[in-house]
Amino acid sequence: MTATFSQLGALGILIGIGATPVTAAEHEIIMLGSSFFPTVSYVDAGDTLRFINESDTALTVTAAGGLWTTGEIASAAEALIVVPSMGEGVFYGDLAQEITGQISFGTPPLND
Numbered sequence: 001m002t003a004t005f006s007q008l009g010a011l012g013i014l015i016g017i018g019a020t021p022v023t024a025a026e027h028e029i030i031m032l033g034s035s036f037f038p039t040v041s042y043v044d045a046g047d048t049l050r051f052i053n054e055s056d057t058a059l060t061v062t063a064a065g066g067l068w069t070t071g072e073i074a075s076a077a078e079a080l081i082v083v084p085s086m087g088e089g090v091f092y093g094d095l096a097q098e099i100t101g102q103i104s105f106g107t108p109p110l111n112d
Contacts, residue, residue, distance in 0.1 A: 024082075029101060030054050031061070031073070031093055036101035042108040045085040049103070052078050059099075064090040 026048045030037045033055030041049065051061050053073040061079070062069040067087060070079035083103060093099035 024048060026050055028052060031059050031099075033057065033059075034099060036093060036099065039100075040102045040104055042104050042106060043083050044105065045083055045087065047083045049081045049083060050078055051081070059093050061091055061093050061101075063087065064092065 024046045025044070027041045027043055028050045029041055029052070031051055031053045043049070051070055051073060053059055053075055056075055058072045058074050060070060060072050061081075067084060068081055070081060073079045088103050088105045091101050091103065093101070
């Protein structure tokens with residue numbers, strides 16, 4: 001049986017209708033002063049990171065390579081960062097680079 005052009009076009013439209021659009025997710029990262037929670041965030045490029053400063057002091061979060069920074073986040077304040085396509089890696093919450101977190105494009109170890 002040979003499909004006509006209009007049948008193939010209708011099939012293409014139905015397949016397109018059934019496709020799920022990709023949407024960005026938002027991930028909360030709580031800044032505790034001496035650590036981040038979670039320590040590792042599993043994300044995709046284009047997702048948003050919401051840094052929430054629950055410490056008693058202002059903090060600045062910066063990607064290890066300097067690709068992005070939140071700027072100073074006051075205590076009890078928040079900052080948003082959109083994950084760039086090259087944004088995977090370690091980030092720091094202090095100048096001494098002792099408070100660390102990580103962004104991973106990998107699959108979470110416990111995927112529910």
